[in-house]
Amino acid sequence: MTITTLEKLDARGRELVFTGARTTNSFADTPVTDEELRDIWELTRWTPTMANTQPLRVAFVRTPEGKERLLPHIAEGNYAKTQAAPATAILAVDNRWHDQIPTVFPIRPEMRDHFEADEAARSHAGHFSAGLQAGAFILSTRAAGLAAGPILGYDKDGVDKEFFPDGNWSTILVVNVGHPGENPWFDRLPRVPEDAALAWA
Amino acid sequence: MTITTLEKLDARGRELVFTGARTTNSFADTPVTDEELRDIWELTRWTPTMANTQPLRVAFVRTPEGKERLLPHIAEGNYAKTQAAPATAILAVDNRWHDQIPTVFPIRPEMRDHFEADEAARSHAGHFSAGLQAGAFILSTRAAGLAAGPILGYDKDGVDKEFFPDGNWSTILVVNVGHPGENPWFDRLPRVPEDAALAWA
Numbered sequence: 001m002t003i004t005t006l007e008k009l010d011a012r013g014r015e016l017v018f019t020g021a022r023t024t025n026s027f028a029d030t031p032v033t034d035e036e037l038r039d040i041w042e043l044t045r046w047t048p049t050m051a052n053t054q055p056l057r058v059a060f061v062r063t064p065e066g067k068e069r070l071l072p073h074i075a076e077g078n079y080a081k082t083q084a085a086p087a088t089a090i091l092a093v094d095n096r097w098h099d100q101i102p103t104v105f106p107i108r109p110e111m112r113d114h115f116e117a118d119e120a121a122r123s124h125a126g127h128f129s130a131g132l133q134a135g136a137f138i139l140s141t142r143a144a145g146l147a148a149g150p151i152l153g154y155d156k157d158g159v160d161k162e163f164f165p166d167g168n169w170s171t172i173l174v175v176n177v178g179h180p181g182e183n184p185w186f187d188r189l190p191r192v193p194e195d196a197a198l199a200w201a
Numbered sequence: 202m203t204i205t206t207l208e209k210l211d212a213r214g215r216e217l218v219f220t221g222a223r224t225t226n227s228f229a230d231t232p233v234t235d236e237e238l239r240d241i242w243e244l245t246r247w248t249p250t251m252a253n254t255q256p257l258r259v260a261f262v263r264t265p266e267g268k269e270r271l272l273p274h275i276a277e278g279n280y281a282k283t284q285a286a287p288a289t290a291i292l293a294v295d296n297r298w299h300d301q302i303p304t305v306f307p308i309r310p311e312m313r314d315h316f317e318a319d320e321a322a323r324s325h326a327g328h329f330s331a332g333l334q335a336g337a338f339i340l341s342t343r344a345a346g347l348a349a350g351p352i353l354g355y356d357k358d359g360v361d362k363e364f365f366p367d368g369n370w371s372t373i374l375v376v377n378v379g380h381p382g383e384n385p386w387f388d389r390l391p392r393v394p395e396d397a398a399l400a401w402a
Contacts, residue, residue: 002386003221008346013214018244018341020204034401041399043219045392048339050353052390059400066402104391128373131329135336138249140219145209152251163402172329185203189253190305191246198242199260200235201267201364 017142022188024147026181027084032062036144037087037177043140049129051105055097056133057169062087069162074174075153085149085176090159091137092169093130098122127172134173141177147184149176218343223389225348227382228285233263237345238288238378244341250330252312253305256298257334258370263288270363275375276354286350286377291360292338293370294331299323328373335374342378348385350377 015021037060049055061070067083070090074082082088094100098115105111115122141148151174159171191197216222238261250256262271268284271291275283283289295301299316306312316323342349352375360372392398 001216001221002223002389003216004381006222006343006346006348006380007217009214009217009344013210013218014244014344015202015204016208016210017214017218018337018344019247020202021247022203023249038395038399041395043215045398046220046222047336048224048349048351054393054398057398057400059402061402063402069402100393100397104393106390128332131332132336132339132374135248135333136219136340138333139337139340142207143210143215143219145207147207148249150249163400173333179207180205188203189307192255192301192305194239194242196301197246197255197258198239199258199364201260201262201264201270 017139021142022185024149024176024180024184025081025186026184027081027086027147027176027178028181030086030179032086032146032178034062036146037062039144040137040140040146043143044133044137047133047136049132050125051108051111053097053101053125053129054104054133055093055126056130056137057092057094058137059090059092059163060087061090070159073155073158073162078151078153081149082151082176084181086178089137089175089177090163090171091134091173091175092164092171093126095126095168095170097126130172138175141175146177147180150174151176218340222343223386225350225377225381225385226282226387227385228282228287228348228377228379229382231287231380233287233347233379235263237347238263240345241338241341241347244344245334245338248334248337250333251326252309254298254302254326254330255305255334256294256327257331257338258293258295259338260291260293260364261288262291271360274356274359274363279352279354282350283352283377285382287379290338290376290378291364291372292335292374292376293365293372294327296327296369296371298327331373339376342376347378348381351375352377
């Protein structure tokens with residue numbers, strides 16, 4: 001339901017989603033249910049993308065068999081935490097995201113044909129909007145009461161071949177999901193100084 | 202401050218940031234202060250990026266002079282709302298984001314040299330993490346009690362030349378910021394069906 005009166009998120013919400021949440025590097029053996037994983041998606045799927053195209057796809061790996069298929073493709077430094085996490089989300093771009101245009105953007109179904117004909121534009125637009133959704137997915141995980149541990153140290157081709165053998169989904173980020181274990185967070189690192197990050201006109 | 206006990210974001214928070222907020226297509230003339238714009242950044246700057254590199258930069262355009270410089274580069278369909286918005290954020294990648302590595306990732310300052318030597322890797326990593334941050338920026342705007350209207354219909358080269366003439370920042374997204382005006386939202390469009398968006402292993 002669309003909200004009609006805006007207001008600031010309260011202090012606890014700001015901490016949970018933005019300022020107090022941390023990338024998690026160890027996981028407790030507390031399980032995560034499929035319902036909790038679906039709740040992450042329930043938040044992410046409403047966040048904006050170019051022309052509502054929603055190119056992000058998610059493969060949730062949470063069985064021992066699934067983990068066994070995933071772990072050989074994870075870099076050494078990310079192995080133990082990925083093994084320990086009760087669930088791992090493989091975030092991917094659907095290389096044929098434009099096939100959904102008649103459904104998700106019915107006011108301009110012909111946009112599908114434009115992106116069918118222009119592979120470079122399709123790849124750029126798909127990766128850009130999926131990146132926005134990936135940013136939202138991390139924050140959605142936190143909002144669902146779970147810890148997120150996004151990692152980029154993995155063999156993309158290996159993950160793609162194992163999980164998306166038809167070539168239609170292309171991995172962009174792997175996110176471990178669960179509850180924090182022992183010593184779950186590194187010390188907080190510095191932020192880019194405001195005068196280097198912001199400009200005013 | 203790092204939070205140590207996770208919990209779900211409450212129902213109102215979920216609505217404000219994820220499920221009830223909408224991309225805004227008209228703006229009231231209610232002003233937005235620089236303090237409110239800084240508050241958006243205060244939320245975004247803590248969200249995760251690869252090796253804490255934080256490549257996103259933001260130029261906040263909120264003076265009549267700034268708007269006059271921006272508007273000639275905005276596509277016709279986005280012109281009226283960009284003119285009406287009390288502030289417009291130009292989101293950009295810093296093409297020399299790796300120069301910040303010794304500051305933001307002091308445990309591996311030599312990563313700077315790796316990315317200095319490999320322009321393709323630098324561009325890919327910078328755009329990917331800036332995309333995550335751009336997704337977070339939209340949600341931060343909502344969490345700051347403001348309406349966000351992200352647009353991709355603009356002349357990127359024109360915006361870059363006008364606002365970033367030294368070539369160091371490269372625009373990736375323009376986001377109008379303010380308070381909703383009349384008929385601010387289109388009808389909600391369909392979501393990609395769950396069986397097309399999610400996989401389980």
